[in-house]
Amino acid sequence: MASLVGSRVERKEDKRFLTGKGRYTADINLVNQTYAIFVRSPHARASIKKLNIDKALKSSGVVSILTGKEIADEKIGGLIAGWAIRSEDGTEMKCPGNPPLAKDNVNFVGDPVAVVIAESLAEAKEAAEKVEVDYKVLKAVTSTADAMNGDTIHEGIDKNLCFDWLLGDRQKVKDAFDKADKVISIDIINNRLIPNAMEPRACVADYNAASEEITLYTTSQNPHLSRLIMSAFGNVAPEHKLRVVAPDVGGGFGSKINVYNEDIVCSWAAKKINRAIKWVAERSESFLTDIHGRDHVTHAELAVTKDGKFLGFKNETIANLGAYARVFGTVTPTYLFGPCATGVYEIPAAYTNVKAVYTNTAPVDAYRGAGRPEATYTIERLVEKASMELGIDKTELRIKNFPTAFPFKQTLVHTVDSGDYVAGMEKAKQMADYKGFEARRKESEGKGKLRGIGVTSYFEACGIAPSAAVMSLGCGVGLWESAEVRFNPTGQVTVYTGSHSHGQSHQTTFAQIAADELGVPIENIDVVHGDTDKGTFGMGTYGSRSLAVGGIAIVNACKKIVEKGKRVTAKMLEANPEDVEFKDGEFIVSKSNKKKTIGEVAFACYLPGVRDEMKSPLPEGDEPGLKETSFYDPSNFSFPAGTHIAEVEIDPETGHVKLEKYTACDDFGRIINPMVVEGQVHGGLAQGIGQALYENAEYDETGQLMTGSYMDYTMPRADNFPEFNIGYTCTHATTNPLGVKGCGEAGAIAAPPTVMNAVIDALGGQEVTMPATAEKVWKACKNLKKSNVKAA
Amino acid sequence: MGKISLEVNGRKVEKEAPDNTLLSTFLREHLQLTGTHIGCDTSQCGACVVHVDGNSLKSCTALAADVNGSKVTTIEGLETNGKMHPMQEAFKKLHGLQCGFCTPGMVMSAVDLLQKNKKPSDTEIRDWLEGNICRCTGYQNIVAAVKEAATKM
Numbered sequence: 049m050a051s052l053v054g055s056r057v058e059r060k061e062d063k064r065f066l067t068g069k070g071r072y073t074a075d076i077n078l079v080n081q082t083y084a085i086f087v088r089s090p091h092a093r094a095s096i097k098k099l100n101i102d103k104a105l106k107s108s109g110v111v112s113i114l115t116g117k118e119i120a121d122e123k124i125g126g127l128i129a130g131w132a133i134r135s136e137d138g139t140e141m142k143c144p145g146n147p148p149l150a151k152d153n154v155n156f157v158g159d160p161v162a163v164v165i166a167e168s169l170a171e172a173k174e175a176a177e178k179v180e181v182d183y184k185v186l187k188a189v190t191s192t193a194d195a196m197n198g199d200t201i202h203e204g205i206d207k208n209l210c211f212d213w214l215l216g217d218r219q220k221v222k223d224a225f226d227k228a229d230k231v232i233s234i235d236i237i238n239n240r241l242i243p244n245a246m247e248p249r250a251c252v253a254d255y256n257a258a259s260e261e262i263t264l265y266t267t268s269q270n271p272h273l274s275r276l277i278m279s280a281f282g283n284v285a286p287e288h289k290l291r292v293v294a295p296d297v298g299g300g301f302g303s304k305i306n307v308y309n310e311d312i313v314c315s316w317a318a319k320k321i322n323r324a325i326k327w328v329a330e331r332s333e334s335f336l337t338d339i340h341g342r343d344h345v346t347h348a349e350l351a352v353t354k355d356g357k358f359l360g361f362k363n364e365t366i367a368n369l370g371a372y373a374r375v376f377g378t379v380t381p382t383y384l385f386g387p388c389a390t391g392v393y394e395i396p397a398a399y400t401n402v403k404a405v406y407t408n409t410a411p412v413d414a415y416r417g418a419g420r421p422e423a424t425y426t427i428e429r430l431v432e433k434a435s436m437e438l439g440i441d442k443t444e445l446r447i448k449n450f451p452t453a454f455p456f457k458q459t460l461v462h463t464v465d466s467g468d469y470v471a472g473m474e475k476a477k478q479m480a481d482y483k484g485f486e487a488r489r490k491e492s493e494g495k496g497k498l499r500g501i502g503v504t505s506y507f508e509a510c511g512i513a514p515s516a517a518v519m520s521l522g523c524g525v526g527l528w529e530s531a532e533v534r535f536n537p538t539g540q541v542t543v544y545t546g547s548h549s550h551g552q553s554h555q556t557t558f559a560q561i562a563a564d565e566l567g568v569p570i571e572n573i574d575v576v577h578g579d580t581d582k583g584t585f586g587m588g589t590y591g592s593r594s595l596a597v598g599g600i601a602i603v604n605a606c607k608k609i610v611e612k613g614k615r616v617t618a619k620m621l622e623a624n625p626e627d628v629e630f631k632d633g634e635f636i637v638s639k640s641n642k643k644k645t646i647g648e649v650a651f652a653c654y655l656p657g658v659r660d661e662m663k664s665p666l667p668e669g670d671e672p673g674l675k676e677t678s679f680y681d682p683s684n685f686s687f688p689a690g691t692h693i694a695e696v697e698i699d700p701e702t703g704h705v706k707l708e709k710y711t712a713c714d715d716f717g718r719i720i721n722p723m724v725v726e727g728q729v730h731g732g733l734a735q736g737i738g739q740a741l742y743e744n745a746e747y748d749e750t751g752q753l754m755t756g757s758y759m760d761y762t763m764p765r766a767d768n769f770p771e772f773n774i775g776y777t778c779t780h781a782t783t784n785p786l787g788v789k790g791c792g793e794a795g796a797i798a799a800p801p802t803v804m805n806a807v808i809d810a811l812g813g814q815e816v817t818m819p820a821t822a823e824k825v826w827k828a829c830k831n832l833k834k835s836n837v838k839a840a
Numbered sequence: 841m842g843k844i845s846l847e848v849n850g851r852k853v854e855k856e857a858p859d860n861t862l863l864s865t866f867l868r869e870h871l872q873l874t875g876t877h878i879g880c881d882t883s884q885c886g887a888c889v890v891h892v893d894g895n896s897l898k899s900c901t902a903l904a905a906d907v908n909g910s911k912v913t914t915i916e917g918l919e920t921n922g923k924m925h926p927m928q929e930a931f932k933k934l935h936g937l938q939c940g941f942c943t944p945g946m947v948m949s950a951v952d953l954l955q956k957n958k959k960p961s962d963t964e965i966r967d968w969l970e971g972n973i974c975r976c977t978g979y980q981n982i983v984a985a986v987k988e989a990a991t992k993m
């Protein structure tokens with residue numbers, strides 16, 4: 049039987065999506081449902097003096113209006129930070145309460161203060177207009193860089209500082225810098241982004257008075273985790289009385305990890321009114337209230353010798369958390385950022401210091417890449433600048449500092465099990481025709497254009513993560529994953545996974561894995577996810593963990609099935625279990641022609657007896673049925689790596705940046721489905737290039753979001769990209785049985801510095817902040833002309 | 841309230857709906873054709889593209905009453921006798937979709953492109969799809985799928 053792992057298997061999920069039969073949360077309508085509209089703060093920072101719902105209650109069709117008072121009275125818990133981070137001085141981080149409906153204070157535009165529930169959406173909207181809130185508007189804190197000097201947002205949290213965290217050794221770094229021939233320094237901003245999954249967030253909550261169970265359909269990347277948080281911290285219902293279903297979910301990119309205010313409020317309210325409640329975000333609500341990403345201000349330095357060896361690295365960063373610390377809010381700028389900030393290089397001494405600050409803006413949390421794009425941007429902009437200042441070719445300088453042996457003990461935290469960074473660099477150079485660049489630059493010059501080339505070599509730590517390791521670093525849960533593999537008596541297989549697919553193709557790739565492990569045709573395998581009533585538990589999908597953690601749980605559960613199958617076959621064929629081999633769906637007694645198919649074994653497990661004889665095919669100690677579960681806890685992160693090369697052409701008359709070529713050469717270990725991996729790379733690149741050239745979330749000084757619609761926030765479109773040139777090197781991960789590494793975030797991690805290095809190269813080394821809009825680039829081009837005139 | 845009469849996916853439908861009902865809302869809420877998606881509130885994203893009298897239209901830009909009497913095709917109406925349209929087949933073959941949310945609008949828009957331009961270049965495809973936002977695919981496989989479909993239609 050040909051192996052399916054490694055093949056371009058077309059997706060099992062596609063037909064329903066292509067024929068309009070997908071079932072997204074907003075497509076769900078329940079009998080007798082009501083509609084919710086949230087009344088949200090129009091101010092970035094204010095205290096609530098008075099909230100009057102009398103007029104609104106009299107509005108047509110209103111079923112109920114609930115406010116922060118009821119939430120507080122009924123002790124419905126708030127939203128939480130999932131990781132506890134300690135400051136350099138040993139003190140614990142400081143987190144404000146974050147009630148699902150604000151009672152006394154609002155802290156960003158969009159912070160909800162009440163929910164209006166009515167018979168129709170139109171009536172809910174009309175009544176919401178009649179809720180009177182008397183705010184005392186306070187001065188907002190919006191700037192990341194100045195947040196520590198602003199008014200105190202949350203009582204008791206001085207300087208708006210959540211924590212002041214250090215990873216590394218300041219003294220060792222100082223010693224290294226003292227020995228340096230040269231210090232390269234850089235000030236960079238990692239621009240704030242809005243994830244913008246195409247499906248806006250939504251939820252439908254239902255209450256069954258007979259079973260006393262709440263069912264919440266919601267746009268989540270991790271329904272079990274949502275249930276755990278809503279139950280343990282939200283006090284909404286005990287876990288066995290709360291079912292969370294995340295059906296088809298239209299993209300997440302991190303923005304649907306969090307439990308949101310609306311999930312808690314609608315679940316709680318559905319029980320109160322004993323009716324179903326539907327809420328669907330308008331896009332403008334998504335802009336205001338989905339978590340945002342990035343938003344760092346960084347000063348970094350690299351100590352080098354004159355021949356280009358790296359000696360030390362310093363990273364001083366202020367990270368904006370927004371108004372509240374949410375699930376991955378505090379780990380994103382710390383353990384997902386600091387360890388990767390030294391990049392793919394051997395740097396003997398390094399530290400990263402992060403001051404995480406609160407501001408009156410939407411909460412900032414994990415967005416595709418989460419911390420690692422910020423880390424890679426820091427080191428790769430710095431290395432590119434070093435290559436300019438030292439006059440060493442940018443690829444040679446990188447190679448000079450690559451590790452030469454694996455496992456590679458990276459400076460701050462990780463031990464990278466496998467990789468070949470030189471091979472990745474050489475292949476990328478060849479794919480990009482790096483040698484031919486100077487000729488292309490001249491050609492552009494002939495047309496009056498500026499051409500630049502940019503390089504990034506990256507690694508990232510994903511496939512999160514060993515439970516003991518992450519919990520030692522403050523994570524509130526373990527990050528294992530579960531799988532259950534269930535045979536039907538007639539031989540088809542259902543795989544239950546705790547991972548969640550919202551575009552990642554698990555229904556196909558996980559079925560490929562199970563098909564190979566069990567020797568069952570892929571059409572007889574269904575993958576089920578996204579429902580807390582189906583499958584044991586799951587930590588969900590983020591941090592490129594589905595395959596490297598969830599996929600391995602499936603492999604392990606399949607192996608247990610095979611082990612049981614061997615025992616049953618041995619009993620059925622009167623052989624020793626040790627003599628039974630399993631291959632391509634058949635259990636074969638070695639050195640004989642006796643065998644059973646896995647289908648026959650499954651049938652025997654469920655119907656363990658024969659007519660007229662007292663006989664069971666089951667060995668003593670084995671129970672009937674054929675179903676196995678695995679909870680897999682990885683032994684390490686996975687470490688994809690690679691080199692990307694971009695070329696841009698700039699029109700100095702307009703400042704327009706045209707991305708001419710983009711080459712990505714990645715090492716994702718073993719690839720399960722090349723077609724799916726290419727799709728993941730393309731999508732990640734589009735988001736990374738979007739950050740570099742187009743996207744920016746901007747607040748004004750009063751805390752109003754200036755980029756709150758697709759008219760104002762530049763989403764990358766089809767005509768913004770060239771055809772990407774994608775290639776791979778492959779070193780198998782040694783820390784999991786499939787040899788796989790995560791691939792979902794690499795594009796978004798590597799692309800921003802790659803593109804910006806090319807832009808800045810074209811601009812003769814002038815710094816430009818992301819996104820490199822025509823206006824900024826045009827100004828830089830004017831400076832370039834001035835300096836050329838001076839030089840002449 | 842007014843009476844809306846349309847031919848949707850080959851079937852005549854007549855429903856009462858408030859005068860301010862958008863075509864997108866009419867399809868989703870009144871006809872339960874939930875394949876047409878709503879991804880924004882400013883007519884930018886293109887997830888709601890359908891065909892009205894043969895031409896692609898963002899169904900959130902028209903009132904149902906505006907298109908009264910028209911023939912409307914939604915993503916649910918693109919198959920013939922249970923067989924997917926060549927554009928749908930090409931999207932499947934070349935992985936032109938991931939989460940699937942923008943897909944119905946993307947496919948309906950692309951079908952209209954090939955009605956108007958049988959052999960579009962890459963640039964023409966990318967220009968045409970400028971009104972459809974996809975956050976997952978980086979568009980590369982969508983462009984490839986449209987080219988593939990052009991060879992089959």
